[in-house]
Amino acid sequence: MTVLEVKRKDGESFESLIRRFTRKTIQSGKILQAKKVRFFTKPKSKKEAKETALRRKNITARFEYLKKIGKLDDFESKRGKGR
Numbered sequence: 001m002t003v004l005e006v007k008r009k010d011g012e013s014f015e016s017l018i019r020r021f022t023r024k025t026i027q028s029g030k031i032l033q034a035k036k037v038r039f040f041t042k043p044k045s046k047k048e049a050k051e052t053a054l055r056r057k058n059i060t061a062r063f064e065y066l067k068k069i070g071k072l073d074d075f076e077s078k079r080g081k082g083r
Contacts, residue, residue, distance in 0.1 A: 002028075004021070004024055004025060004028060004030070006020055006021045006024060
């Protein structure tokens with residue numbers, strides 16, 4: 001990993017120095033690399049993907065059941081639907 005270094009030239013304004021630093025940072029690709037690393041999510045294993053799919057399916061089935069028997073309104077008010 002290389003460090004970007006920008007030295008102030010004689011008579012250069014602070015704004016100009018910042019502009020030059022920003023331009024060098026963008027050109028080096030450091031910002032893009034940092035964003036890729038920050039938002040990278042590890043791919044799930046097949047077992048983990050199946051478990052989450054089953055969990056979602058069970059939750060959906062439970063909501064459908066509550067809606068069918070007419071208890072969904074009570075459940076939503078306890079859960080804090082107004083948020």
